[in-house]
Amino acid sequence: MPKILKSLVVLLALPLVLVGCKVNSINYFPPKPAHIRVVNVLGTTTPIDVVANGVTVWSGLGFEAMTPYVDFENVTTKIQIRLTGSGNILVEQSYNPAGDQNYTLVVFGSTLVPSLGVMADVTQAPPSGKFALNVYNAAPIGNGAAVGTISVDLYLTAPGVPIETASPTFTYIAFGVGNIFGQYDSGQYQLRLTVAGTKVIVYDSGTLTFNAQTATDLIMYSRGSAILPNVLLNDSDGAGLQRIANSLLARIKVVNGAFQTGPVDQLLNDKAIVSNLAYNTASLYNLIPAGAGTVTFQATAAPGATIATLANTFAGATDQTVFITGSAGSTKAVALLDNNLPPGSSAAAIRYVNASPDAGVLDAYANDVLQAPSIATNTASLYVGTLGGSYALTFKDHATGLPVLALPGIGFSAGQTYSVYVLGPAGTLVGLATADTP
Secondary structure, three states, X not given: OOOHHHHHHHHHOOOOOEEOOEEOOOOOOOOOOEEEEEEEEEOOOOOEEEEEOOEEEEEEEOOOOEOOOEEEOOOOEEEEEXXXXXXXXXXXXXXXXXXXXXXXXXXXXXXXXXXXXXXXXXXXXXXOOEEEEEEEEEXXXXXXXXXXXXXXXXXXXOOOXXXXXXXXXXXXXXXXXXXXXXXXXXXXXXXXXXXXXXXXXXXXXXXXXXXXXXXXXXXXXXXOOOOOEEEEEEEEEOOOOEEEEOOOEEEEEEEEEOOOOOOEEEEEOOEEEEEEEOOOEEOOOEEXXXXXXXXXXXXXXXXXXXXXXXXEEEOOOOEEEEEEEOOOOOOEEEEEEEOOOOXXXXXXXXXXXXXXXXXXXXEEEEOOEEEEEEEOOOEEOOOEEEEOEEEEEEEEEOOOOOEEEEEEEEEEOOXXXXXXXXXXXXXXXXXXXXXXXX
């Protein structure tokens, strides 16, 4: 099986060469047009517009969606990406596309740290009985203090083969690296990604079928998890399909806001996940199977006696937090979808969660500056970009403007995401600031 070093031969032979935001092109371009398409894996739900030399070519391209190929002349072309409905350019690159060549432009990262990559697609179907893969790593896993520094190994095996006895198909695929090419026998496979140099699995596809004489772009990307990538399979020749190959893995974190219960245990589908979690504390993230599941909480002091349950779906390659709140006899569990995409090198991303059962609607302030208004009971604000540093946080009653909780000296490190919880009953509220990355 080929390794990355062998695959660099393909990369060096590409007819489209980028140097920063400039392009060094070959001296001659055939008169035939180039064929370009765009894949949007920016953020988690963000629709985008794609502008070429000042003309909007694609508008409202949704997250995880792909355009068809469009013909472009062999001239210098400036590609600009903006959020749909906004005139602000997020990222731009200039290209000089070669004639009769297919390209896939990959828009990835977050709206705070956007990126634009290019894949030179296979334009000729593989031989009979074969399929081709072209790999691009657009998944900024390992964010927080180490944005994109977790490279991955890729295993393409027969279904069910333990990776402990297998060698990686490709090794040390770094964030932002692509055009890593391989050709294989068609049929059924299992695709797994691990932290490079280890057998720690961060993605598992289950069984996939790859058709003969089909070339496919394999794009790793983030759905908001700090650790778990997802995969898109976009055919560039052959069947012409796009598949979202959702991971079989997800992650869960829990917060204990049950102020009259004491320490709690948390189970998922009757399997113990977290034990003896004290009030006003958070667990680490735990790896779980993706899909539908029932989260159950019990008082540690009374095992087997359920105090709250929640039927929930844990989508593949996502991080979720489930918190428990309320007084004894009326506790409930609430799920939040986490977005742990990197917020940039100088800022932290913070969301504010109102997990008090009776404090009413709250406004969150940092150093007396409003950060998140109108946070209803058992809901979270959007993530707020905040410069790294120490802050005095204040929560105020939205109706009266009166402070109900003060948290002085809360530190936030740049490049990380955080959640700040208001817990407990009105009059005796407490706060919990927990880092969700790294």
